[in-house]
Amino acid sequence: MKHLAAYLLLGLAGNSSPSAKDINAVLSSVGIDADEERVEKLLGELKGKDLQELISEGSAKLASVPSGGAGGSGGAPAAGGAGGAPAEEAKEEAKEEEEEASDEDMGFGLFD
Structure with missing residues (x-):
């Protein structure tokens, strides 16, 4: 994908037929081999x-x-009379995982 992005950038810059050398130059300018x-x-x-x-x-x-999609279903409720504790723990864990996942995406590069 990064190679195509470099090719398209060169095309937008007016180079109608970029060479391998041109693509390598664009990628190396941002530290990518x-x-x-x-x-x-x-x-x-x-x-x-x-x-x-x-x-x-x-x-x-x-x-x-x-x-289009119908979206995800909420899943089945917890069975038995265990109360809401297991469900609450699962929600807290899911929330923590979402926060961690969103933090990981912060270090992306333009061509990664």
């Missing part, structure tokens, strides 16, 4: 194709993909 095999495969797939046309085709395909 490019995977030569992936760069070559990307260039092979996009050779001779118009980026705007590919983006339009992709957008049309994405528009036809159903993306």
Whole structure:
């Protein structure tokens, strides 16, 4: 994905046919080592194709993909007369996990 992002950035900057060297330069400017095999495969797939046309085709395909959902169900209530303690503990643990997960995403990079 980072290789494609670099290719698209170069295209937006006016380079209609970026080379592997150009993609490597963009990625190295932000401290990322490019995977030569992936760069070559990307260039092979996009050779001779118009980026705007590919983006339009992709957008049309994405528009036809159903993306709605009914959402998750709340799950079954706790069985027995144990009271609300196990359910409350589970809610607290889930809340802690959510907080930890949200903190982990704070160190992302532009091309990660």
